[in-house]
Amino acid sequence: QVQLQESGPGLVKPSETLSLTCTVSSGSISRDYWNWIRQPAGKGLEWIGRVYSTTNTNYNPSLKSRVSMSLDTSKNQFSLNLTSVTAADTAMYYCVRSRLNSWGVWIFDSWGQGTRVTVSS
Amino acid sequence: DIQMTQSPSSLSASVGDRVTITCRASQNINIYLNWYQQKPGKAPKLLIYGASSLQSGVPSRFSGSGSGTDFTLTISRLQPEDLATYYCQQSYSIPLYTFGQGTKLEIK
Numbered sequence: 001q002v003q004l005q006e007s008g009p010g011l012v013k014p015s016e017t018l019s020l021t022c023t024v025s026s027g028s029i030s031r032d033y034w035n036w037i038r039q040p041a042g043k044g045l046e047w048i049g050r051v052y053s054t055t056n057t058n059y060n061p062s063l064k065s066r067v068s069m070s071l072d073t074s075k076n077q078f079s080l081n082l083t084s085v086t087a088a089d090t091a092m093y094y095c096v097r098s099r100l101n102s103w104g105v106w107i108f109d110s111w112g113q114g115t116r117v118t119v120s121s
Numbered sequence: 122d123i124q125m126t127q128s129p130s131s132l133s134a135s136v137g138d139r140v141t142i143t144c145r146a147s148q149n150i151n152i153y154l155n156w157y158q159q160k161p162g163k164a165p166k167l168l169i170y171g172a173s174s175l176q177s178g179v180p181s182r183f184s185g186s187g188s189g190t191d192f193t194l195t196i197s198r199l200q201p202e203d204l205a206t207y208y209c210q211q212s213y214s215i216p217l218y219t220f221g222q223g224t225k226l227e228i229k
Contacts, residue, residue, distance in 0.1 A: 101170065
């Protein structure tokens with residue numbers, strides 16, 4: 001059973017860069033697709049982007065100009081960088097595995113517990 | 122982008138009730154619709170994939186139906202532990218995944 005754990009600062013200043021890492025245990029990060037999803041307090045879920053096969057990425061167009069993701073197979077980790085943050089980026093950030101299941105449906109089947117990030121001076 | 126709209130936004134029901142939540146896509150997504158349950162303070166959990174297939178380990182009182190643009194999540198006999206917010210999510214327009222705004226289910 002794969003497990004995911006987010007880590008990173010809980011407080012980031014406006015205009016700075018939010019950096020988070022997700023450590024994956026009990027599974028190889030070289031396979032599957034690795035996503036970041038965020039959720040402002042009391043609100044819904046927003047897909048930020050995904051990384052796979054070390055260098056391949058896809059980002060939500062609404063965030064694309066500020067987002068980068070990478071994969072470190074030697075550490076079984078993947079990371080998120082979000083630049084020029086504002087208060088609107090305050091949210092719970094989840095790292096999530098997605099995969100194409102045997103029925104040909106893409107699913108988010110494994111989630112980290114989430115890490116809360118506040119953007120404030 | 123494909124927009125997902127859920128209704129109602131919230132509902133209150135009693136233990137043993139049959140509960141129905143609907144999700145509408147802004148365009149045809151075939152059966153590429155998943156449902157997630159998010160309990161308070163927890164990460165979401167996959168309940169249903171492909172509109173109607175139950176994820177392993179999910180109680181059989183949960184079921185899903187629909188295709189095209191209109192989908193339904195049904196809880197046949199509501200239990201106290203079903204207190205949660207439920208989200209639909211389309212996996213048709215990959216990789217731009219989008220979620221519904223959520224339906225908050227309260228137990229009377």
